[in-house]
Amino acid sequence: MIPSGVKRILEKHQVMPDQRILVALSGGADSMALLNVLLMLGYNCEAAHCNFHLRGDESDEDERFVADYCRKKQVPLHIKHFDTEEESGQKGISIEMAARELRYQWFWELVEKMGFHQLATGHHGDDMIETFFLNLARGTGVRGLRGMRECNDTLLRPLLAFRREEIEKWCYQNQIPFRTDSSNLDTAYQRNFIRHNILPEMEKLNPSFFSTMQRNFKNIDDVWQVFLNHMEELKQELxxxxxxxxxxxxxxxxxxxxxxxxxxxxxxxxxxxxxxxxxxxxxxxxxxxxxxxxxxxxxxxxxxxxxxxxRDTEETEMFYIENGQEEVLAGSLSMKLKQYEVNKDFKFSRDPQCIHLDADCIDFPLKVRRWHQGDLFRPLGMEKFKKLSDFFVDEKLSRVEKEQVWLLLSGEDIAWVVGYRIDDRFKVTKTTENILEIRI
Amino acid sequence: MIPSGVKRILEKHQVMPDQRILVALSGGADSMALLNVLLMLGYNCEAAHCNFHLRGDESDEDERFVADYCRKKQVPLHIKHFDTEEESGQKGISIEMAARELRYQWFWELVEKMGFHQLATGHHGDDMIETFFLNLARGTGVRGLRGMRECNDTLLRPLLAFRREEIEKWCYQNQIPFRTDSSNLDTAYQRNFIRHNILPEMEKLNPSFFSTMQRNFKNIDDVWQVFLNHMEELKQELxxxxxxxxxxxxxxxxxxxxxxxxxxxxxxxxxxxxxxxxxxxxxxxxxxxxxxxxxxxxxxxxxxxxxxxxRDTEETEMFYIENGQEEVLAGSLSMKLKQYEVNKDFKFSRDPQCIHLDADCIDFPLKVRRWHQGDLFRPLGMEKFKKLSDFFVDEKLSRVEKEQVWLLLSGEDIAWVVGYRIDDRFKVTKTTENILEIRI
CATH class of the missing domain: 3.30.465 (Uridine Diphospho-n-acetylenolpyruvylglucosamine Reductase; domain 3)
Structure with missing residues (x-):
């Protein structure tokens, strides 16, 4: 029943027997069954095995088992070793997440480099249901409740309609050896718990819970897809x-x-x-x-x-200065600010490190950022806008100097090319009542 | 904590203390707590109790209990008796469904007739979660998985954020009596099963499963609302x-x-x-x-x-006749059909009950339906289209006669005003090779 079911699924998704399929082969019942079914159906398969080195000798024995089996069956096998714990530590993600990222990254590399038509994994229906309950308990959102898809472009999961039990039974009946995974992945305990403590109870409520869940997944995924389409339109618009x-x-x-x-x-x-x-x-x-x-x-x-x-590049950072704020550290730039009323003692500073602006022209919060191509401002004393890049040419700034230039903005308008020139629109005039003094 | 929580919820939804609220009062802990909280918060409440007569004496004792309590508290009480089993039998729906329909129908009648601002029910958070698992086991679609809303126009459910346990504890602490429902509703067994066998297991997976579910409900409902909006647009279009x-x-x-x-x-x-x-x-x-x-x-x-x-009115029915079908019963109209090649013995029938059409002009399946205002046809011998209503005037048909007229259609075109006149486009001509003979 499994081979005919898989055949129907592959035909439905127009996966042709002359296509080359890469089978993700852990050595467990699911992937061993999958490989064998695909071979029986005449597909041109190769296998890929990851050794995550998470279970000591067991991991190595899995690898040997898979290698021996593929040699016997004359199935080309790709093997890769990963330092999963290091990856997990480096990226600050869980071991399970690291293993998953490493696995799929490598699989897709292989698919692309070696021109496979499809990647096939042995996920089955019980996996999907366990994931549902796991994600329900975690509160991951609807994305995590909608099940998996049998066929997603180049990713095939032909066993989703089958139960773990059926697959193992089929392996026994067809004398297909497999390894039992004493997995220590983070969720293994929880998956086991769901399998043994929750699913049997749901089946007491509804003996065909497995097939009802297949319908639930379809319903949830349909609603989710409509939602995703809406999000795509919204993103275009937003x-x-x-x-x-x-x-x-x-x-x-x-x-x-x-x-x-x-x-x-x-x-x-x-x-x-x-x-x-x-x-x-x-x-x-x-x-x-x-x-x-x-x-x-x-x-x-x-x-x-x-x-x-x-986050990582200062070039793209933007810092804010609220009204009344007296100090700001914007990346490598440090500024002090002061506001006061104009009085007769007021004198313009000659120091390019200290400027005076008309505080009433300022739109708080001020922003500090690096300059971009296309930025315009009105250099003090000019009536026309000038490209910042042209200004830098006139000022004979080197490439490195240019890279280090900061801008101070009021709203979207440049108020100061920090350390070089203020903008004419913000200068202190005869009518100015309040001064904003900034010193770097 | 319950009163302040309910207060916050009511304020959030702008339910004002001078509004009149009808409280659905079964006599159980939830609705008794709800009534008391609303009274404590100064709301102007009346209560409504349904006696479904489903649990013999117990139902009557519930009613007496509620009546005594409301008299003591000086809360006006509305009581109604239902023959739930009969309603269930008549409508062919489950006892539970019947009880629910009767209850809400009556509640909304009361709300409208007596000018209440809101109807409030005692549904709590555990109810919602139990319903989720019930609907998951039933496969009712996403609609059944999205929880309930605290406030939906005039329907208030202020206890959704609380647990059954909390509510019962609050009743004990505040010496509020309540009745325990030994309900025999259809899902009572299943709800109990979920409560005792499934939820405790989910809480082992995640000790804050209750609040995670509140977030899950929000997520599912948000996605669902986006879906519903899409459906509304689609319906407009479709x-x-x-x-x-x-x-x-x-x-x-x-x-x-x-x-x-x-x-x-x-x-x-x-x-x-x-x-x-x-x-x-x-x-x-x-x-x-x-x-x-x-x-x-x-x-x-x-x-x-x-x-x-x-379904119920013949006026709106449409019947189909497939190519080759020899008999059709279209409501009160019975027809026999025959196809044959033209030969020299062919004679037109003089019987208005029997007509001949050019079979090669016919677009199967033929349709039989009543006539509508606006229907047009080309009466035999005419070159122009005529309104059917005008044709009936010419033929001096009475209103009752007109009501009983059937039409036979090929595609969207009238081929025969049954018993009166065929359409010129389908008549037998010199070039006709095949005849369709229809006799009523």
Missing amino acids: LAREGEHMLIPIRLIREHPQREVVLFEILRPYGFNGATISEIIESFEGIPGKQFFSQNYRLVRDRYNLILLP | LAREGEHMLIPIRLIREHPQREVVLFEILRPYGFNGATISEIIESFEGIPGKQFFSQNYRLVRDRYNLILLP
């Missing part, structure tokens, strides 16, 4: 890129009745989690300037937009 | 009304990547279930004419559209 920054208009998020899940879906790829999303949404009620961090990204709640930018 | 018929273009359903869930959402309000939806979608691959039934509706897979129409 997101704007500006250099390395991404801008997300706050008003549009705020007006969306499902703002949390929408913002979560937008920011999830950048590593922001659910708790941070709630904080970001709360920040809409406060003043601009608040910042939020994921591992690699920074999100700034600006006046009208959320600004998303990579 | 559905057309034509008299009592509703037309659903097959092509648009077929092209939708989530066609099953989309069609299910469109047809669910008309009582079609998931299994029927799958059959309907399969029928897209077959020839037109297939019919599907829910309790009150009929759906016809026509050539380009699905036609949805009420």
Whole structure:
């Protein structure tokens, strides 16, 4: 029954027998069954085995077992060794997540390099149901509750319609050897717990719980896909890129009745989690300037937009100065600020490290960032805008000097090319009443 | 903690203390707690109690208990007796479904008649989670997995954030008496099973499973709302009304990547279930004419559209005649059909009960339906189209006679105003090779 079922699934998804399939082969019942079914159906298979070195000798025995079997069956086998613990430590992710990332990264490399048509994995229906309960307990969102897909472009999972038991039985009946995984992955204990303590109870409620869950997955996935399409349209409409920054208009998020899940879906790829999303949404009620961090990204709640930018490069950073703030450390730049009323003793500074601006022209929070190609300003004394790049040419700045230039902005307008020239629009005039003095 | 929590929830949803609230009061801990909390918070409450007569004396004791308590507390009480079993039998629905329908129907009548601002029910967080697992085991679709809402227009459920245990404990601490429901509703056993066998296991996986589920519900509901909005847009775009018929273009359903869930959402309000939806979608691959039934509706897979129409009135029915079919019973109309090649012995019938058409002009399946305002045809011998209503005037048909007229259609064209006149486009001519003879 398994081979005919798999055949039907492959035909349904137009996977032809002359296509080359890479089978992810752990040595467990699922992947051994999968390899054998595909060979029986006449597919042109090769196998790929990961040795994660997580279970000492056992890992090596798995590798030997798989290698012997493939040699006997004349199936070309690719093997790779991983230092999973190191990867996990380096990336600050769980062992399980590290193993998964390493595995799929290598599999897709192989698929691409060696021109396979498909990658096939031995995930079965019970895996899907266990994952459902695991994610339900974790609260991972609907994404984690929708099951897996039999065929997703080049990823095949032809065993999703079958149960673990059926697959093992089929292995016994067909004398296909397999290894039992005494896995110590993080969720192994939880999966076992679900398998033995929860699923049997659900089956008491509904003896065909397995097939009902297949229908549930279909229902959830259908609703999810509609949601994803909506998100795609929304992203097209919402997101704007500006250099390395991404801008997300706050008003549009705020007006969306499902703002949390929408913002979560937008920011999830950048590593922001659910708790941070709630904080970001709360920040809409406060003043601009608040910042939020994921591992690699920074999100700034600006006046009208959320600004998303990579964390690691100072070039893309943006710092904020609130009204009344007296000191700021913007990356390598340190500034002191002071505001006071104009009086007769006021004198312009000659020091390029210290400037005076008309405080009433300033739109707080001030921003400090690196300059970009295309930036314009009105150098003090000029009536026309000038490209910053041209200004730098006139000032004969070297490439390195240029790279180190900071800008001070009021709203979107450059107020000071820090250390070089203030903007004419913000200069102190006869009518100025309040001064903002800034010293670097 | 419960009163302050409920207060916060009511304030959040702008339910003001001067509003009049009808409390659904079964006498159990949940509804007794709810009534008392609302009274403590100064709300103007009345109570409504249903006696479903499902548990003999116990039902009557519940009623007495509630009546005594409300008298003591000076809370106006509305009581209604239901013959739930009879209702269940008459409607062919489960006892539980019948009780629920009767209860809410009466509650909403009271709310409207007596001008309450809100109806409040004692549903709590554990109810929601139990329902989730119940619906998961039943496979009811995402609608059944998204939890309940604290406030839905005029329906308040202020206890959703609390656990059954907390509520009972609060009743003990505040010396609020309550009755324990030895319910024999259909799902009582299953709910108990979930409560005692499944939820404790989920809490072993995640000790804060209760609050994780509250987040899960929010996530699922958000995705669901986005889906519902999409469905609303789609319905605007997809559905057309034509008299009592509703037309659903097959092509648009077929092209939708989530066609099953989309069609299910469109047809669910008309009582079609998931299994029927799958059959309907399969029928897209077959020839037109297939019919599907829910309790009150009929759906016809026509050539380009699905036609949805009420079942009970003959006026709105549509019958199909396949090519080669020799007999048809269309409501009160019975017809015999015959096809043969033209030969020299062929004679036109003089009997208005028997007609001859050019079989090669016919587009099968033929359709039989009542006439509608706006129908046009080309009466035999005429070159122009005529309104059917004008034709009836010329023929001096009475209102009752007109009501009884049937039409035979080829595609969308009237071929025969049955018993009166054939259409010129389908008449037998010198070039006719095949005859379709129809006798009523």
